[in-house]
Amino acid sequence: MSDRYSFGALPGENGRTRFRLWAPGQPKVTLERRDAPALPMQQEADGWWSATADAAPGTRYRYALGNGPTVPDPASHAQDGDVDGWSVVVDHGFAWRHTDYAALPWPRAVVYELHAGAMGGFRGIMGELQRLATLGVNTIEIMPVADFAGTANWGYDGVLPYAPDETYGTPDDLKALVDAAHGLGIAVMMDVVYNHFGPAGNYWHSIAPDFFRKDIHTPWGDAIDFREKPVRDFFIENAIFWLTEYRMDGLRFDAVHAITDDTFLQELSTRIREATQGRNVYLVLENETNDAARLEKDFDAQWNDDVHHCLHVLLTGEHDAYYADYADDPAGHLARAMQSGFVYQGEVSKNLGHARGKPSDHLPPSAFVNSLQTHDQVGNRALGERIFALAPADGVRAAMLLLLLSPPVPMLFMGDEYASQKPFLFFTGFPDQNLAKAVREGRRKEFARFPAFNDPEKREKIPDPNDPATFEASKPEPEERQSEAGLHMESFVSTLLRARNMRLGPHLAGAKSAGSEKLGETGLRAQWTLADGAVLTIAAQFGGEALPCAAADGHVLAESREDVADTVARDGQLLPHSAVAWLKAAAA
Numbered sequence: 001m002s003d004r005y006s007f008g009a010l011p012g013e014n015g016r017t018r019f020r021l022w023a024p025g026q027p028k029v030t031l032e033r034r035d036a037p038a039l040p041m042q043q044e045a046d047g048w049w050s051a052t053a054d055a056a057p058g059t060r061y062r063y064a065l066g067n068g069p070t071v072p073d074p075a076s077h078a079q080d081g082d083v084d085g086w087s088v089v090v091d092h093g094f095a096w097r098h099t100d101y102a103a104l105p106w107p108r109a110v111v112y113e114l115h116a117g118a119m120g121g122f123r124g125i126m127g128e129l130q131r132l133a134t135l136g137v138n139t140i141e142i143m144p145v146a147d148f149a150g151t152a153n154w155g156y157d158g159v160l161p162y163a164p165d166e167t168y169g170t171p172d173d174l175k176a177l178v179d180a181a182h183g184l185g186i187a188v189m190m191d192v193v194y195n196h197f198g199p200a201g202n203y204w205h206s207i208a209p210d211f212f213r214k215d216i217h218t219p220w221g222d223a224i225d226f227r228e229k230p231v232r233d234f235f236i237e238n239a240i241f242w243l244t245e246y247r248m249d250g251l252r253f254d255a256v257h258a259i260t261d262d263t264f265l266q267e268l269s270t271r272i273r274e275a276t277q278g279r280n281v282y283l284v285l286e287n288e289t290n291d292a293a294r295l296e297k298d299f300d301a302q303w304n305d306d307v308h309h310c311l312h313v314l315l316t317g318e319h320d321a322y323y324a325d326y327a328d329d330p331a332g333h334l335a336r337a338m339q340s341g342f343v344y345q346g347e348v349s350k351n352l353g354h355a356r357g358k359p360s361d362h363l364p365p366s367a368f369v370n371s372l373q374t375h376d377q378v379g380n381r382a383l384g385e386r387i388f389a390l391a392p393a394d395g396v397r398a399a400m401l402l403l404l405l406s407p408p409v410p411m412l413f414m415g416d417e418y419a420s421q422k423p424f425l426f427f428t429g430f431p432d433q434n435l436a437k438a439v440r441e442g443r444r445k446e447f448a449r450f451p452a453f454n455d456p457e458k459r460e461k462i463p464d465p466n467d468p469a470t471f472e473a474s475k476p477e478p479e480e481r482q483s484e485a486g487l488h489m490e491s492f493v494s495t496l497l498r499a500r501n502m503r504l505g506p507h508l509a510g511a512k513s514a515g516s517e518k519l520g521e522t523g524l525r526a527q528w529t530l531a532d533g534a535v536l537t538i539a540a541q542f543g544g545e546a547l548p549c550a551a552a553d554g555h556v557l558a559e560s561r562e563d564v565a566d567t568v569a570r571d572g573q574l575l576p577h578s579a580v581a582w583l584k585a586a587a588a
Contacts, residue, residue, distance in 0.1 A: 004237070004240065004244075004275075005075070005237050005241065006020065006022075006230065006233050006234075006237060007020055007021065007022065007073075007074070007075035007162075007233075007234055007237065008020065008073055008075030008076065008077065008162060009055065009061065009073060009075075009076075009077070009087065009089045009090075011055070011056070011057050011089055011090075011091050012052075015054055015055070015056040016052055016053065016054060016055070017052070017053060017054075017055035017056075017059070017089050018050065018051075018052050019031055019041065019050060019051045019052070019053065019055075019061070019073075020048065020049070020050045021041070021048070021049050021050075021063055021073070021074075021075075021207070022047055022048055022049075022207075022208055022230040022234075023047060023048075023049055023063075023065065023207050023208055024046070024047025024208055024210055025047070025067075025208070025209070025210070026049070026065050026066045026067060026068070026207075027066035027067055028040065028041075028043075028066035029041045029049040029063055029064070029065060029066060030063065030064040030066075031051045031053060031061060031063060031064075032061060032062050032063070032064055032070065033053070033055060033059055033060065033061045034059070034060035034061070034086055035059075035060070036053075036054065036055075036059075038064070039051055039053050041063075046230075047208070047210075047230070048230075055089050056089070057089050057090060057091035058088065058089060059088070059089040060080055060086035060087070060088060061073070061086065061087055061088075061089065062086055062087055063207075065206060065207065068206040068207070069203070069206055071203040071206060071207060072084065072085065072086070072087045072160065072203065073087040073160075074160065074203065074204060074207060074234075075160075075162050075234070076088070076147070076160050076162060076163045077089075077090035077092075077162050077163055077171060078090050078163050078164070078166070078170065078171055079147050079160065079163050079165075079166055080166070082147075082149060082150070082166075082201070082431075083147055083148065083149045083159050083160060083200070083201030084149075084201060087163075090171055092171070092245045094172060094175045094179075096175075096179055096247065097179055097183065098179055098182040098183045101182035101183075101185075102279070102280060103139075103187040103249040103250070103279070103280040103281075103282070104138055104187070104280065105280060105509055106280065106282050106300045106301065106366055106409070107364070107365075107366035107407070107409070107508040107509040107511070108138070108501075108505045108506075108508055108509070109138060109139045109187070109282065109409050110136060110137050110138050110139060110404075110409075110410055110412075110497060110500065110501070111137075111139045111140070111141050111189070111369065111409060111410065111411040111412070112132055112137040112139065112140050112141065112411070112412050112413075112414065112417075113140075113141045113143065113371075113374060113375060113411055113412070113413050113414065114140060114141070114142060114143065114413075114414040115142075115143045115154070115155070115375065115414065115424075115474075116142055116143065116145055116155075116165075116168045117152055117153075117167060117168060117471070118414070118424075118471075118474055118475045118476065119414065119475075119476070121167070121168045121169045121173070122164075122168050122169035122173040122174050122176070122177045123169060123173055123176075123177075125140070125142070125177055126176065126177050126180050129180055129181055129184050129186060130184060132186065133184040133185060133186055134494070135417055135490070135493060135494050135497060136493075136494055136496075136497025136498055136500070136501055137186065137412070137497070138185060138186055138187060138501070139186065139187040139188075139189060139249070139250070139282070140181060140186055140187075140188055140189065141189040141190070141191065141250075141252055141411070142188070142189070142190045142191065143155045143191050143375055144156060144158050144190070144191045144192060144193050144254070145158075145164045145165055145168055145174070145190065146158030146159070146160060146161040146162075146163065146164075146165070146192070146193065147159065147160035147163040147164070147165045147166070147201075148165055148198055148200075148201070149198060149200035149201040149429075149430055149431065149432075150200075150428065150429030150430045150431050151167055151429035151468075152167070152427050152428065152429035152468070152471040153165075153198075153427070153428050153429060154375065154379065154426065154427065154428075155191065155193075156193055156198070156254060157197075157198025157199065157200070157428065158193055158197070158198055159197045159198045159200070159201040159202040159203075160201070161192065161193070161194075161235070161238045162238055162241060171246075174246060175246055175247070178246055178247050178248065179247075182247070187249035187250065187280075187282070188247075188248050188249055188250075189248065189249060189250035189251060189252055189282055189284070190242055190248050190250075190251055190252070191251075191252045191254055192238070192239065192242070192251050192252070192253060192254065193254045193255075194224075194235045194238075194253060194254070194256075194259065194268075195218065195220075195224070195254060195255050195256065195258035195259050196218055196220035196221065196224070196258065197220075197221075199220075199221070199430075199435060200430055200431075200432055200435055205222075208230075210225065210228055211224065211225060211228070211231055212224060212225055213225045213260065216260050218258050219258075220258075223258075223260045224259075224260070225260075226259065226260065226261035226263075226264040227261060232261075232264060232267065235264075235268070236267065236268050236271050236272070239251055239268060239272055240271065240272060240275045240276075243272065243275070243276050243281060244275065244276070249279075249280070249281060249282060250281055250282025250283060250284065250300075251272075251282070251283060251284070252284040252285075252286065252303075253265075253268075253283070253284070253285050253286065253299075254286050255286050255287075255288070256285050256286065256287050256294075257287050257288040257289045265285075265294065265298065265299075266298055269283060269298035269299060270298075282300050282301075283298070283299045283300050284299065284300060284301045284302065284303065284369060285299050285301070285302045285303070286302070286303050287302050288305075288356075289356065289357065290302075290306075290342045290344055290345070290356055290357030290358060290360070291357075291358055292341070292342065292345075292357070292358040292359060292360040292362075292363060292367075293358060295360075295363055295367040296362075296363070300366070300367070301366060301367050301368060301369050301409060302367065302368060302369065303369045303371070303374070303411075304337065304341065304342065304368040304369060304370050304408070305322075305377075306326075306333070306337050306342055306343035306344060307334065307337045307338075307343075307368070307370040307371070307408075308370070308371055308372065308373065308374070308377055309322060309323055309325070309326045309343075310326050310330050310331075310333045310334035310337060310343065311334065311372060311399050311402075311542075312377070312387070313326045313327055313330040314330045314331065314334065314395075314399075314522055314542040314543075315387060315390070315391035315392070315395050315396065315399060315542055316387075316390045316391050318390075320450055320451075321351060321450075322351045324350050324351050325343075325344070325349050325350050325351050326343070329518075329521075330522070331518035331519070331520070331521055331522050331523060331524055331542075332518045334518070334524055335516040335517055335518045335524045335526065336516070337368075338402075338406060338513070338516040338524065338526040339361075339513045339515060339516035339526065340359075340360055340361045340513070341360035341361070341363050341365075341367060341368050341408075342357050342358075342360040342368075343357075344356040344357040345357045345358060345359045345360055345361075346358060346359065364509075364510070364511065364512070365406070365407035365408045365409075365508075365511050365512075365513070365528065366407070366408065366409055366508065366509070366511075367408075368408040368409065369408070369409045369410075369411050370403055370406070370408045370409070370410055370411065371403070371410070371411040371412070371413065372387055372396070372399055372400065372403055372412075372413075372416060373386060373387050373413050373416065374411070374413055375413065375424065378413065378423075378424045379424050379425060379426045379474075380426065382447045382450070382452075382453060382462045383423060383425075383462070383463070384423030384424050384425035384426070384463075384474065385423060386415065386420055386421055386422070386423065386424065388419045388420060388421045389421040389423075392577050393419070393485070394560065394561065394576070394577035394578065395542050395577040396419070397489070397492060397560040397561070397577075397579075398540045398541065398542060398560045398577055398578050398579035399540070399542065399579075400416075400489075400492070400493065400496065400560070401496060401538070401540065401558055401559070401560045401579040401580075401581060402526075402538055402540050402579055404493065404496040404497060404500055405496060405499065405500055405504065405536070405538060405557065405558060405581045406526065406528070406536075406538060407504070407508050407511040407528050407530075407536070410500075412493075414476060415476055415480075416493075417489065417490050417493045417494075418480065418481040418483075418485075418486035418487070418489050418490045419485050419486060419488075419489035420476065420477075420480055420481075420486075421480070422473075422474075422476065422477055422480060423473060423474065424474045425463050425465070425470050425471075425473060425474045426443065426463075426465050426470075427465050427466075427470045427471040427474055428465045428466050429466060429468070429471065430466055436465075436466035439465050439466060440464045440465060440466060443462060443465060444459040444460070444462050445459075447459060447462060492560075495558065496558055499557055499558050503557065503583060504530065504536065504583075506532075507530035507531040507532045507534060508530065508531070509531055510530070510531030511528050511529065511530045511531060511536075512528065512529050513526070513527070513528055514527040514528055514529045514535065515527050519539065519541065519547045519548070519549055519574065520541075520543065520545075520547045520548075521543065522541060522542050522543030522547075523539070523540055523541035523542065523543065523547045523549070523574060524539070524540055525537065525538070525539040525540075525549065526538050526539075527552075530586075532586045533586030533587060534554075534583060534584060534585050534586045535552075535553070535554065535583070535584040536557070536581065536582070536583055536584075537552035537553075537554070537581065537582045537583075537584075538579065538580070538581045538582075539552070539568070539574055539579065539580055540574075540578070540579035540580075541574045541575065541576060541577065541578055541579070542577065543576060543577075544576045544577065545576055546567075546573040546574060546575055546576060547573065547574045548572055548573065548574075549568050549572065549573065549574035550568075550572055551565070551568045551569045551572075551582070552582035552584070553582065553584045554582040554583045554584030554585065555582065555583060555584075556580065556581070556582055557581040557582060557583040558580070558581045559578070559579070559580040559581070560577075560578050560579045560580070561575065561578050563575065564578045564579070564580045565580045565582075568580060
């Protein structure tokens with residue numbers, strides 16, 4: 001293990017541990033152990049400091065900088081006492097039970113995004129795995145778990161990327177979750193953030209100011225300087241760390257458009273593939289630039305916000321902010337996305353004011369992860385409303401059919417499967433009350449440009465992210481799932497996923513678009529040829545009137561309402577807020 005990672009505390013034999021820190025410019029660095037004498041670290045070339053000392057797993061330690069504060073290890077594998085507390089030496093030996101598990105090929109993935117804290121920590125997620133497996137989910141994606149300041153956070157304010165936040169559980173708890181998932185045939189992905197650090201608990205400015213660029217800033221502060229090899233290694237080794245020590249099956253890289261070095265992502269992908277040879281490892285991007293070239297070789301897929309935005313406009317009629325880019329022709333844009341992947345492939349975005357995207361027609365459907373909602377699209381709303389609280393129930397069922405049966409990789413957000421209307425709000429738990437106030441006021445100011453929140457009194461009703469009640473309000477409620485609407489939707493989703501996994505799944509790798517067109521102003525009809533030559537056709541109407549629509553060849557694979565397929569076959573009419581899928585078997 002010690003040869004794989006440049007940073008951190010790596011235990012060896014006889015209770016001895018190697019400690020290593022990149023701290024260029026420091027006159028000295030001292031290793032402090034809570035129950036042992038301090039030990040000067042030895043200076044190495046290129047700004048590195050190291051020490052090998054008696055420190056069995058469980059030892060609490062930190063670093064005293066020669067011209068700065070005493071800090072936790074930025075590559076800490078676990079913390080005792082939040083981000084400002086003691087780092088903990090961790091032994092990554094674990095009694096894995098399911099060592100022969102292999103993730104399915106990526107085109108067959110059905111992803112379920114969840115928040116560890118809202119689901120009751122790592123052990124809480126374990127309690128949901130059997131239900132998700134029965135539903136038809138074969139991949140869970142966990143929002144970032146890297147240690148953050150305070151008791152609650154979405155995870156994108158992490159500052160110690162190697163350490164699972166202690167509010168979620170121990171490193172062994174996370175490994176037990178991965179192992180249990182593998183035992184049920186579920187792959188585990190994790191969201192990682194390599195474009196910025198959170199606003200509290202990041203000591204890299206003191207340890208190594210060269211970690212950041214002086215000439216570039218991001219919305220979250222100074223840009224990380226990926227031109228420095230130790231900086232690149234810190235993050236690339238982190239990705240390898242999660243995929244090997246925790247046996248994760250994939251990573252979703254947050255907001256890579258904010259990474260300022262064009263070569264970093266390619267090196268990241270190359271080194272991950274080298275370190276995980278022989279495994280199906282999923283590498284997925286969030287990338288506002290719609291850079292199709294990233295998906296040709298280096299990465300498996302990208303979250304396709306274009307599809308979400310089209311569906312949202314069709315279902316709700318909203319056209320504020322980025323929805324304005326899709327409001328002129330939402331059905332036409334959705335038809336393009338179903339056929340080609342991205343809606344914006346070089347066209348000018350009204351919202352951004354510049355061209356966005358590259359041609360994506362040549363990419364397979366599996367290069368795109370589609371969703372009805374994500375943590376972003378729900379939680380970035382002022383009141384955290386879900387689509388089920390904003391749109392007609394039949395319309396959402398039609399969208400769910402399109403999502404779960406079309407060849408692009410589908411992703412559910414926790415609660416989607418039972419039509420949850422419980423809000424998922426933006427929440428934090430910063431101990432620093434000045435920071436908490438700044439976050440609260442900044443969020444309310446952000447929504448001042450929206451007509452619904454022009455009135456200061458209305459903005460005051462936007463939940464305070466740092467109020468513990470905001471986090472509590474965002475947790476799923478089992479009672480909601482047991483409601484009549486919840487059980488009805490869960491049965492529907494399970495039926496769709498059974499059809500996807502059994503009838504379509506084996507033939508999704510190699511699927512290709514066979515064309516897509518809009519129906520009227522609010523519907524579409526899309527078709528794909530699967531790898532075995534079968535033809536899948538889906539027609540959907542998200543508006544409130546029937547549309548002319550001819551039945552497709554083949555048998556009815558699924559419908560969002562019992563009478564949809566018969567009405568299309570008999571009357572040539574697609575009912576309001578409905579969808580139907582046909583599958584024509586390959587010629588013998």
